Amino acid sequence: METTNQTQIVDIIVVGSGFAGLAVAIEAALGKAEVIVLEKMKAVGGNSIISDGGIAAWGTEEQQAEGIIDTADRMFEDMMRSGEGLNDPKIVRLVCDHASEAYAWSKHFLGVKYKPRVNLFGGHSVPRCYTPDDISGVSTILRMKEKLASLSVPIHLGVSVASLIVDDQRRVVGVRVIDDYSMTSPHEGVYRDILARKGVVIASGGFGADVPFRQRLDPKLTSDILTTNKRSATSELLQACMAIGAKTANLDIIQCIPWTTPDENGYGKGALFGDYIVSSYGVLIDVKSGERFVDELGNRKIIADRFFDRKQGVIGIADESAVRDAGWDLSSVIQKKIVLTFDDLESLADHYGIPKETLVKAMDDYNEGLRNGEDPCYHKSIQPWMNPIQNPPFYAMRMCVKTHYTCGGLVIDPSGRVLSIDDSIIEGLYAAGEVTGCTHGANRLGSCSVTECLVMGRIVGQALASSTNESRK
Ligand SMILES: Cc1cc2nc3c(=O)[nH]c(=O)nc-3n(C[C@H](O)[C@H](O)[C@H](O)COP(=O)(O)OP(=O)(O)OC[C@H]3O[C@@H](n4cnc5c(N)ncnc54)[C@H](O)[C@@H]3O)c2cc1C
Incomplete structure (x- = not known):
């Protein structure tokens, strides 16, 4: 040295x-x-x-x-x-x-x-x-x-x-x-x-x-789980503090966010769609069952925990009114084919391998709930600006969890x-x-x-x- x-x-x-x-x-x-x-x-x-x-x-x-x-x-x-x-x-x-x-x-x-x-x-x-x-x-x-x-x-x-x-x-x-x-x-x-x-x-x-450190604390956070963080987000200084007797709390609570996509590295631009549009105006659909599985506006831990059980993946879906009402510019993510557009739910289901009938029923149920001002399945907090998801084009993105915040x-x-x-x-x-x-x-x-x-x-x-x-x- x-x-x-x-x-x-x-x-x-x-x-x-x-x-x-x-x-x-x-x-x-x-x-x-x-x-x-x-x-x-x-x-x-x-x-x-x-x-x-x-x-x-x-x-x-x-x-x-x-x-x-x-x-x-x-x-x-x-x-x-x-x-x-x-x-x-x-x-x-x-x-x-x-x-x-x-x-x-x-x-x-x-x-x-x-x-x-x-x-x-x-x-x-x-x-x-x-x-x-x-x-x-x-x-x-x-x-x-x-x-x-x-x-x-x-x-x-x-x-x-x-x-x-x-x-x-x-x-x-x-x-x-x-x-x-x-x-x-x-x-x-x-x-x-x-x-x-x-x-x-x-x-x-x-x-x-910091894959080795985070995996020691939470074994499911292997190197297969991507991160939104810069590679500089490591633990050596935290560990140096621990080495001189500093107290820590909640170290094993490593937050994963559920609105990123495996189709780009890091946080990426698709998160704009996942976070700002799908959670408020759209739905999350389990690819295997074709059903919703969580309150999309619930806290990120609850949503992320549910993602870990869905090995075949999750698709976030919104429609033309949602994208227009949310007011965010999606042109770059559409151009990069991170967010895809579909003329109808059937072709969306075919593309991602989602059971068609279940998807259509899940959307009908969700839309019916919105009209009645309630979400009997997952108790999403229905807001006045949320509209039924029914106007093509339908926008969709593959979604996954990434480690985000310790x-x-x-x-x-x-x-x-x-x-x-x-x-x-x-x-x-x-x-x-x-x-x-x-x-x-x-x-x-x-x-x-x-x-x-x-x-x-x-x-x-x-x-x-x-x-x-x-x-x-
Ligand atoms: C993609 C992304 C989007 C986010 N969006 C939001 C958001 O919109 N709102 C929100 O509230 N939170 C958001 N967060 C979380 C939030 O940004 C971070 O928690 C916050 O910025 C952390 O700030 P910090 O100053 O504690 O650490 P950082 O900004 O990470 O800075 C720590 C710095 O310390 C340096 N460092 C580390 N070890 C050493 C060492 N040994 N010697 C010298 N330097 C060292 C690192 O290189 C780094 O530059 C987001 C996080 C990410 C990854």
């Missing part, structure tokens, strides 16, 4: 350049702390930059314009219900109480532009999710990067944190890094130490792409301080974002990760900046 003796010292080291890490760094720098961001990849953004960038918040002007009544308490109840009580109410409370502030911060401080609509995603009791104009995390990350440049905060790319430096009081005082990091030879490179006067913040994201991770207190397995605080060690394991419990609701990353990242950055200023007085 090659090492260098040059040791840099700063107030705060942030590891990871996704939403959480950059939010920490912005607030810390605004509070006049000397902060650096370390990122192992050659580009900023982690999973954040490839995400849809959708954020959840209540009491917004968009909700008011549509007459939607929503509160922090309602969002809290939705997140706790979805998390089945495995989430920490103190952290969920914080995330919900500050959700609208975080959304406003992204709009007015960062300058992110959102589509003028409010989306309903499975498990939320009201529409409360907002999608950036570019339907991606790119604009948010680029604006955060610009803010950091204006605050003279360096983001060091290609620098991987290999381990934490702990003093004899068990305080985390710095990190050992590898410069010129490469994922193909992750232990090679020049090692050096960087010390932090105030704290090290772990914002290294989830581990959905609900478990480091246990933190409400200031983002990492706890040790004996529940004491590990001094000097902080965490925010997907690497933490307190917010979502059994299941993360759509758009709530971005909210969490911004809320908790800002809280950690502000707390560290004020402790820096206290010690300078």
Whole structure:
């Protein structure tokens, strides 16, 4: 192992350049702390930059314009219900109480532009999710990067944190890094130490792409199960924290999403059809039986769990009115033949090998339910904008689950301080974002990760900046 003796010292080291890490760094720098961001990849953004960038918040002007009544308490109840009580109410409370502030911060401080609509995603009791104009995390990350440049905060790319430096009081005082990091030879490179006067913040994201680690936690998540994550979504830093006694929660809860397709890699463009159109306006059909099998607007864990039993696959179906009413442009996925169009249900059934009569009956039953305002089979929450699926062309996509989000991770207190397995605080060690394991419990609701990353990242950055200023007085 090659090492260098040059040791840099700063107030705060942030590891990871996704939403959480950059939010920490912005607030810390605004509070006049000397902060650096370390990122192992050659580009900023982690999973954040490839995400849809959708954020959840209540009491917004968009909700008011549509007459939607929503509160922090309602969002809290939705997140706790979805998390089945495995989430920490103190952290969920914080995330919900500050959700609208975080959304406003992204709009007015960062300058992110959102589509003028409010989306309903499975498990939320009201529409409360907002999608950036570019339907991606790119604009948010680029604006955060610009803010950091204006605050003279360096983001060091290609620098991987290999381990934490702990003093004899068990305080985390710095990190050992590898410069010129490469994922193909992750232990090679020049090692050096960087010390932090105030704290090290772990914002290294989830581990959905770390097949050996995730399979150890959930044996069904073999390499055959694709992922929506970037290949950088691995667990080495989480494990380095565990090696110094950090406590974890819910590690084996690895969320798979059910609206992607095996016909493209990663999250892909088809997810727009699967998530934004099929769940609200369409149906999921089991190829083998030709029947529906779940509430398409149910929470993603329930839907994904049902996919694992359906070895012959699942097709998402919507019709012309659904695609028109949803208002999303499907031209690129149609052109790439990810979403196919059919003149009638019979030819759709023939194409995918679905039993024709059962499919037609399943659609008739569903449509009849919609007309009566109820779904007797799966109790889908029928909304006024949902129409019977009957107008050709019919749109269809092969659908599958992919690992998407790791609900478990480091246990933190409400200031983002990492706890040790004996529940004491590990001094000097902080965490925010997907690497933490307190917010979502059994299941993360759509758009709530971005909210969490911004809320908790800002809280950690502000707390560290004020402790820096206290010690300078
Ligand atoms: C395709 C996709 C779409 C999504 N859409 C949404 C959405 O619309 N709304 C929503 O709420 N959530 C969404 N999510 C989830 C959400 O995007 C992520 O949970 C969130 O962005 C994670 O942010 P983060 O800052 O915690 O981690 P990341 O953004 O993943 O950043 C972590 C960074 O840490 C770096 N890192 C890791 N280990 C080290 C190390 N040892 N040394 C140095 N650097 C390291 C990584 O390279 C990475 O860049 C989506 C996820 C995906 C994959």
